[in-house]
Amino acid sequence: MKKRLLLITIVFCSLQIQAQTAQDTIDIKRVALAYIESQHTPNPKLMESALHPRLVKRSVFRSKAAQKDYISEYFAENMVILAETYNVKGDKFPKNPRKEIKLLDISERTASVKLLADAWIDYMHIVKTNGEWKIINVLWQYNDVKQHE
Template sequence: MKKYLLVITIAFYTFQIHAQTAQDTIDIKRVALAYIEAQHNPNPKLMESALHPRLVKRSVFRSKAAQKDYISEYFAENMVILAETYNAKGDKFPGNPRKEVKLLDISERTASVKLLADAWIDYMHIVKTNGEWKIINVLWQYNDITQHE
């Protein structure tokens, strides 16, 4: 029994090692960077290219008046509009904005990524559909938690 378990374990880890390619890693990073760069330099087409049409972006905020937490949600359409309007005046980011992508986990069709930007952190789930990597979920927060009120 132990011999079969060892073979299954080795096979599992072998599959995990070969579950993604170097090109997948490049594409995943490119999609995460497109998401933030589309906000740095207003580019709704770039944002749209990075997002799965069913994307949901969420965060937790606190209502001061009600003293209760609530979840904010944005969808792909909101993010495309945000990419066009948020930094239209060029005053929302420093001259050399932070955009650090950390790959947390990659498998054959899914990836988890942490994006560190200037004012916030985005945790992303990225999915490979029809041969393309797209962001399908984002959970984010400001670095300064008091901005969530």
């Protein structure tokens, strides 16, 4: 019985290890960095390379006038335009911007990542489709939540 349990444990653990390769980890980090770096140095092609075409980026804001919360949504096309236009003057980020990537969970075809940037936090869902890792969901907030008003 103990041998059977040990064998089952070994098989289960080996299946878990196969779900994430070293290359997957590299590719997931590369995609998350492409997302933020394409905003640091305007690069719409780099942003587009990181995003799944069905990406949705969301945050919660508070309308002062209505005293009501609402959800903002951006899509892949908006993010590509943002990467092209947001930091054109080079004044939106510090000289050495923060771009800390924390891998929260990785499975065979999905990953959850936390990106800590200078002014905000992004929680990303990254999906592997057709052999490539792409960001499909982003939930974000400013570090200073008062900026959400």
